Amino acid sequence: MASAISDDGMVYLLLGERAAVCLYADTPHRYGFLDFPYAVPEDADALLKAVLSALIGLRVECPLPSERVWEAEALLRHGFQVGRTQRRMVRDDLNAVAASILPAGTKRIDPSPDELEALHNLVFTGHSKPAGWRTDPDHLPPLGLNLGGQLAGYALSAHHGGLFWLSELAVHPDFRRQGLGRALTRLTLAQLRGAGASQVHLYVNDDHGQHAPRLYEGAGFKTHRLTLRYVKEN
Template sequence: MAAPRIRLAAVDDLPRLPDIELAAAALFPEGDLPALLRLVSTPDSALVAAQREGRLWVAEHGGAVAGFALASRNRECGYLDEMDVHPDHGRRGLGRALVGAVQDWARASGLRSLNLTTFAHLPWNAPFYASMGFRRLEDRELCPLLSEALAAQRAAGLRQRIAMRQTF
C-alpha cells in the first residue's frame, strides 16, 4: 500500500472538505453524535482562514482529496480542531498521516503541546490518539480553551467527550 500523500490544502481543495466531514460524521452512532450535528460542517470562513494561514492539511488517496486536518494555536499551545477521513478511504493510514502532519507543524512551530477533544469510548477516537502519543487529561489539567470546548460540546448534545494532550 502506497504511503498517503499529505500536503497543505490549496484553495481548490476547500469545496470538497465539507462533504468529507459530513461523510465521516455519519460513522458515529446517533447516541454519540445527534442527528442535527450530522448536518453541520466546519464553516467555510474557518477553512479559508486556516488554508491561508498554513494550518489546514489534506490527504490524497487515489488522486482525490480523501481527508483533512485543521489546527489552530493559542500562544504556545496547538489544537487539532478537526480531522476527518472519508469512509470510502478509511483504514489506509490517512488519519494517522494527517495527525502526524499536525504534530510536525506543532513541533516546528515551537509549540509546547498539541491538544484535542474526542470521544472516550470509540476505538477510532481516544485509543487512536493515545497510540499517537496523546494522553487523557484530568479536569484539573484543562486549560480554559479545553474546558470551554468540552462544555460547548456537552451543550450541543455530545456525550463521553474528553480532552487529550501531547507535550513536546
C-alpha cells in the same frame, strides 16, 4: 446585570463586580455557548435566567468537566440535558515525534476549500461545526492526503488562546484502516512543532466511538479530563 465584550469575542455578564458567566451566540448556526468561569453557587439561578433570555431561539451548550457539580445541578434545574461526552487529550514532548511515513499510494496535498468542506460534511454528518479554517486567522494551513485521485483525509490545526490544537481530523470511509489517520496525526504534530508548539491539545467526542481516542493514544496523547456537554434547545 451589565455585560462586557472581551478580546476573544466572548460576552461576559457581570453581576456586581464579578465577571460571572461568559457566553457566545452564533445566530446563523442557531448555536449558543456558555461557561461559568468565575461564578459562585449563589449566583447560578440569576445568571442562568439572564443567559437564557439572551440566547432565545438557539441550541445552547455548556461544556463542564465532570467534577463541576453545582454548575451541573443548576443547568439541570434550568432544563439542560446531558449531551455528548468530550475527552480532552494532550501530547507532550514533541521532539520525540516519529517521522511520518505516508501509506502506499498516498500523496501530501493542499486541499481546496471545496473538497475539504465536502469531506467534512460527509464524515461529520449532522454536526454543524463551523469551518473556522476558512476565515479564522488562528488556523494553520490544512493538511490533506490524496489517494486514488481524491482527497482521502485531512487534518486541521490551530494556535488559539496561547495553546496549539489539533482541531479536526477525518478520513474518508472508503480509505480507513490503511494508516491515513496515523500519518495525518504525525504530520500535524510536526506542523505544530514547526509553528513553535511543545505541547498539543485536542478534544474528541466519546460518542463517536473509541477509534479516534485509540488513534490519538497510539500517537502519544494522554487523556487530561472528561467533559460533559449540557444542552438546551432554548
